[in-house]
Amino acid sequence: QPATRATGWDTPYPHAQEWEYFPGPARVGRALIETLQA
Structure with a gap:
């Protein structure tokens, strides 16, 4: 599973x-x- 993005977007x-x-x-x-349960 890909990493979860919790920061702002780069736009x-x-x-x-x-x-x-x-x-x-x-x-x-x-x-x-969500990350710990994955």
Whole structure:
């Protein structure tokens, strides 16, 4: 299974939505759980 991406994408993003672009605690936690269960 490929690695889980929990970080932002490598494409430009609108600065008005900057905090939606970056991963929050829930997104990082979900990626961690999915990785450990794989």
